[in-house]
Amino acid sequence: MNPAIRLSLMLVVVTSLASAQSPAPDKAPPKFVGNTVCKTCHPDVSLNFYKNPHYKNSAGCEGCHGPGGAHVESHGNKTLIRAYSLMSPPQVLNACLTCHSRDMPRANIRRSSHTEADVVCTSCHSIHKSAVPKFLLAKVQRDLCYTCHTTVRAQFEMPSKHRVNEGTIQCTDCHNPHGTFAATWRMGSRPMVNQALNNEEPCLGCHSDKRGPFTFEHASVRVDGCETCHSAHGSPNARLLRRPVVFTLCLECHNGAGTFGRRNDGVPLQTPSHNLLDPRYQRCTVCHVRIHGSNSNQYFLR
Amino acid sequence: MRALILICVSLSSAMAQQVVAPTSADVGPRRGENMGDYNVVNSFEFGYRYSLIGGDLGKYRSDVNYGNGVRLLASSLTVNSRDGKGRIFDEIVLTTLGLGNDPYQSAVLRVQKNRLYRYDLLWRLNEFYNPGLTIAAGQHLMDTRRRWQDHDLTLFPQSKVRLRAGYSRNTETGPALSTIQLFDDRSDEFPLFTNVRREFNEYRVGADVELHHFKLTVLRRWEFFKEDTPVSINGAESGNNPNDLTVLTQFHRSEPYHGETPSWLVNLYTGRRYLAVNGRFTYSGGRRNFIQDETAFGITRLGVADNRQTLVFGDARRPVVTGDLAFSVLATDKLTITNNTSFHNTRIDGNSSFQQFDNFTQTRHFINFQFLGIRLITNSTDAQLRLSRGLSLFAGYHYSTRLIRSIEFAGLPLASQTNHLHSGVAGVNWNPVKPLRVHLEGEVGRNDQPFTPIAERNYHALSTRVQYRVSKLQLSTGYQQRYNNNSISLTAFGSCARNYFADASWAPNGWFSFDAAYSRLHLDTLGGIAFFAGFGRANLVGNQQSLYLSNIHSTHLGARFALGKLADLYLGFSLTRDTGDGRATASQSPNPIQNVLTGVQTFPLSFGTPLARLSVRINEKLRWNAGYQFYRYHEYFHLFNFDQNYRANTGYTSLLWSF
Numbered sequence: 001m002n003p004a005i006r007l008s009l010m011l012v013v014v015t016s017l018a019s020a021q022s023p024a025p026d027k028a029p030p031k032f033v034g035n036t037v038c039k040t041c042h043p044d045v046s047l048n049f050y051k052n053p054h055y056k057n058s059a060g061c062e063g064c065h066g067p068g069g070a071h072v073e074s075h076g077n078k079t080l081i082r083a084y085s086l087m088s089p090p091q092v093l094n095a096c097l098t099c100h101s102r103d104m105p106r107a108n109i110r111r112s113s114h115t116e117a118d119v120v121c122t123s124c125h126s127i128h129k130s131a132v133p134k135f136l137l138a139k140v141q142r143d144l145c146y147t148c149h150t151t152v153r154a155q156f157e158m159p160s161k162h163r164v165n166e167g168t169i170q171c172t173d174c175h176n177p178h179g180t181f182a183a184t185w186r187m188g189s190r191p192m193v194n195q196a197l198n199n200e201e202p203c204l205g206c207h208s209d210k211r212g213p214f215t216f217e218h219a220s221v222r223v224d225g226c227e228t229c230h231s232a233h234g235s236p237n238a239r240l241l242r243r244p245v246v247f248t249l250c251l252e253c254h255n256g257a258g259t260f261g262r263r264n265d266g267v268p269l270q271t272p273s274h275n276l277l278d279p280r281y282q283r284c285t286v287c288h289v290r291i292h293g294s295n296s297n298q299y300f301l302r
Numbered sequence: 303m304r305a306l307i308l309i310c311v312s313l314s315s316a317m318a319q320q321v322v323a324p325t326s327a328d329v330g331p332r333r334g335e336n337m338g339d340y341n342v343v344n345s346f347e348f349g350y351r352y353s354l355i356g357g358d359l360g361k362y363r364s365d366v367n368y369g370n371g372v373r374l375l376a377s378s379l380t381v382n383s384r385d386g387k388g389r390i391f392d393e394i395v396l397t398t399l400g401l402g403n404d405p406y407q408s409a410v411l412r413v414q415k416n417r418l419y420r421y422d423l424l425w426r427l428n429e430f431y432n433p434g435l436t437i438a439a440g441q442h443l444m445d446t447r448r449r450w451q452d453h454d455l456t457l458f459p460q461s462k463v464r465l466r467a468g469y470s471r472n473t474e475t476g477p478a479l480s481t482i483q484l485f486d487d488r489s490d491e492f493p494l495f496t497n498v499r500r501e502f503n504e505y506r507v508g509a510d511v512e513l514h515h516f517k518l519t520v521l522r523r524w525e526f527f528k529e530d531t532p533v534s535i536n537g538a539e540s541g542n543n544p545n546d547l548t549v550l551t552q553f554h555r556s557e558p559y560h561g562e563t564p565s566w567l568v569n570l571y572t573g574r575r576y577l578a579v580n581g582r583f584t585y586s587g588g589r590r591n592f593i594q595d596e597t598a599f600g601i602t603r604l605g606v607a608d609n610r611q612t613l614v615f616g617d618a619r620r621p622v623v624t625g626d627l628a629f630s631v632l633a634t635d636k637l638t639i640t641n642n643t644s645f646h647n648t649r650i651d652g653n654s655s656f657q658q659f660d661n662f663t664q665t666r667h668f669i670n671f672q673f674l675g676i677r678l679i680t681n682s683t684d685a686q687l688r689l690s691r692g693l694s695l696f697a698g699y700h701y702s703t704r705l706i707r708s709i710e711f712a713g714l715p716l717a718s719q720t721n722h723l724h725s726g727v728a729g730v731n732w733n734p735v736k737p738l739r740v741h742l743e744g745e746v747g748r749n750d751q752p753f754t755p756i757a758e759r760n761y762h763a764l765s766t767r768v769q770y771r772v773s774k775l776q777l778s779t780g781y782q783q784r785y786n787n788n789s790i791s792l793t794a795f796g797s798c799a800r801n802y803f804a805d806a807s808w809a810p811n812g813w814f815s816f817d818a819a820y821s822r823l824h825l826d827t828l829g830g831i832a833f834f835a836g837f838g839r840a841n842l843v844g845n846q847q848s849l850y851l852s853n854i855h856s857t858h859l860g861a862r863f864a865l866g867k868l869a870d871l872y873l874g875f876s877l878t879r880d881t882g883d884g885r886a887t888a889s890q891s892p893n894p895i896q897n898v899l900t901g902v903q904t905f906p907l908s909f910g911t912p913l914a915r916l917s918v919r920i921n922e923k924l925r926w927n928a929g930y931q932f933y934r935y936h937e938y939f940h941l942f943n944f945d946q947n948y949r950a951n952t953g954y955t956s957l958l959w960s961f
Contacts, residue, residue, distance in 0.1 A: 047333070050341075050382060050383075050384055050386060051341070051380070056386055056392075056416045056417070056460060088691050089694075089731075090635070090636075090638070090686075090688060090694075097573075101571070102512065102517040102571055104519050104569045107571060107580040107582070107628065108580070108642070110628075110640045111628070111630070111640040111642060111684045111698075115686070116684065116686060116696045116729065117729070117731060117741050118694060118731040118741070133395050134412055147776075148767070148769075150778070150780070150803040150805050150819050151782065151803050151823060153821075153856075153858070154803070154854070154856035155823075156320075157856055157858065157878050157909075158854075158856075158878050158909065159361075159365045159878070159907070159909045159935060160364070160365065163406050163428060165321055166406040167321075167400070167406055167408055168406040168407075168408055168426050168428045181582060181624070181626045181644065199565075199584045199622050199624045199646070200586075200622065206448070206450065208472055208502040208527055209527075209529060211588075212590065212620060212650070213561075213589070213620030213650050213652060214590070214618050214650075214652070215592075215617075215618045215652035215654045215670065215671075215672055216652075216670075217650055217672070219674055219708070219753070220754050222648065222650065222674060222676060223676055223753045223754075224753055224757055228754065236852070236854065236878070236880050236905060236909075237905065238364065238432070243902070244902055244905035244941065245941070248848045248850065248899075248902055251829075251831040251832075251833055251848060252755060252756050252795070252827075252829040253754045253756060255755060255829075255831050257755065257790075257830065257832070258755060258790045258793050259751065259790070260752070260753060260754055260755050261753070261754070262674070262708040262710050263710060263714075264717060269842075272834045272842070273487070274833070275834060275835055275836060275837060275840040276833045276834065276835045276895075277836065277837065277894055277895070277898065278837070280542065280543055282898070285442065286441065286442070286481050286491050287481070287483045289442075289480055289481055295559070295590075295592045295594070295614065295618060295652070295654055296594050296612075296614035296656065298670065298710075298711065299487075301483055301487065302482065302594070302596075
């Protein structure tokens, strides 16, 4: 049987078993009061709610906040309604995932670094007072991410950087804050990076000329990724490189030692014609112009 | 409530501004205006941006690149149906940035009608400039323009059966300067002028179907890439090295490179109270066809006239298959366990037929072939346990096995290697009182055969963060550490990265807010290197070390003052300073080899940008804005006797209005 068909059948069987779980036990009969009653005390929320995406889908306020009868009878006791400000992070996550779990970008949210750090839906999304209408973000996306990722903000203020502060690039162009499938992207790294173009590195989504396939691949690019040589957010060095000059970057791998490289006998050393004291040999990419991969030269010379 | 909103707006506006324009101020009624059955909120900022640059213009264009001219600095438009029953649409959201003249432009559009359709457009433009750096012999200059557009249409977005269609396009065009080495691998390099023409198109269709707690997503894509960049040199060209006798009198290259990547994605999800399962399968079959026809006329480094034609043609393939299966078990309200298994297989192979004719005689003819296969299987199990409302623990174990198979040159036997990674993660989230959050996390990993000398082998990472947040004040501080040791018997590599940070945002009232952040990013790496050195006959120099030390201090300050209801003043400052290893100058060594290495062990520089912006309210629907931002870039070492320092005075004036 074709492996793809076999895998698909396995998925169907496994998910069938999962769906056969017994349903949740019934809760106490709800006392619903309707939107009009909510509006009496929460006019500021209610007045603009027609602009909210939840307006189109949910069963009004009580669709998310639960039955409001006891809350109204107690003259606004927050503990008698599903108040997200009082809920623990897992409770918030479970409440939102009741509807939002089925979208593929959130398939890995349970094991994402954000969830593990108790960063859940309401940490970034503001349902009633969003600063950004699309996705109901609490702030402009970059500022939202910078709130916690201060060091990343510092990287985007370096001379050489992707244009996030300028507005062309967004964090979610490369990252999925809800967790990703990309455990396979790089060993020992879990930066919730989106895989571009179905299953490749996110960088290639824009830098399509580096994608290949090439007849002669620079193997470290494919095996360990672009970050072998580049700092993706920002760098003091030109072209987001990890070193100010290119020859140190190259020599740190191409030292011929150990069991590294494609043939387990070290990443090849350069030939004796390369006299490092001569400045022309300190500029590796002047000759090795197709350093990301070439179709016509195994040394990336053309 | 109103005060709270003002404070929130103040906090968010104080956080934002690294670029002086556009203006972050509200204009027009916050709730918008009703027009028929719709509510409209809009703002447009139209103005003039200027820049005066002293010093290295190329480096300024590489880092900042704002120029002079009139432009629509920003705009925002939202139109909402008040009853959710608009005739053609229920919502339009449009935001733009820098349209008309800025080097960074974007437009984001969403149009939707409830239950019928949703259309999303993302259009972006980026002017990319790379100076011809001295470290690249003044070459490899690029002055290109990249444009992206993504269109996505979803039919019946709120139903159980959704249909999707999309189109993306990514083009890069513009002049560039590259190099070619002729006539052999010891000869001179010549500048090569190119006119970059790259184009990527993607078409996609798909559907989401929900049935009995299952959701099936199917997506089919077709991606097409082509590059037809022409290359030429006109007339006699001297090379980079004056001592080399090589002369190139004529050069021409045609290099069409076309390919396609059809792909499939299937995802199946089901979730119930105690268990959620997700499975995904993707396949993409990348293929590129190429031909390179190159002619060169000139004199070789040995002084012999040569005319050469090189013809290379072939194809390359890269099928990629991935599969993922994830289980989330919600055992109790306090315990969540997830297990994920991923499979990722990349197989790259290709061949190229190489023919070279020197002086009309075929001198070389061979067929090259290369193969690289990467198969990665990972399994991770993570558990999160909530001990109390304010305390949770998490831990995980991750295992990866990677098989790499390779044929590097035609005729070589297949080489293979297997790498196993074991890593463990553990952490704690502590929320003792509502405003205070403490997060501590650690990871330890062991790789038994990393692919490169600088990859992770024995590594650990620590991360801690403490945050205090109340409505008017947010304070946070933290520390991150990543250490890696990839040392074996013949070579050593170690890297230590330590980051410290602290930030504060304070908005005591509606007229003042303050934001400050400081980060220190420390990195030191030590790698064993070997190379050849010496004029005449170069000797192998082993047992050398490549040391790199970077100490980056990054500071950001911002303060916003509301001068009554009349005006807003924003003052900001950001400074990035790499103090290197503390040396004032690149130290010189009598040993020429040490001299080459010590000069590049550290790269101290500073990059600072103070800014000020004033926004004056003329009436409820109109504001006048003006701003100034100064950029100063300074390198302290004169690497290769060259400075790229610059100072730039930039600013803008604009009108921000709402109809």
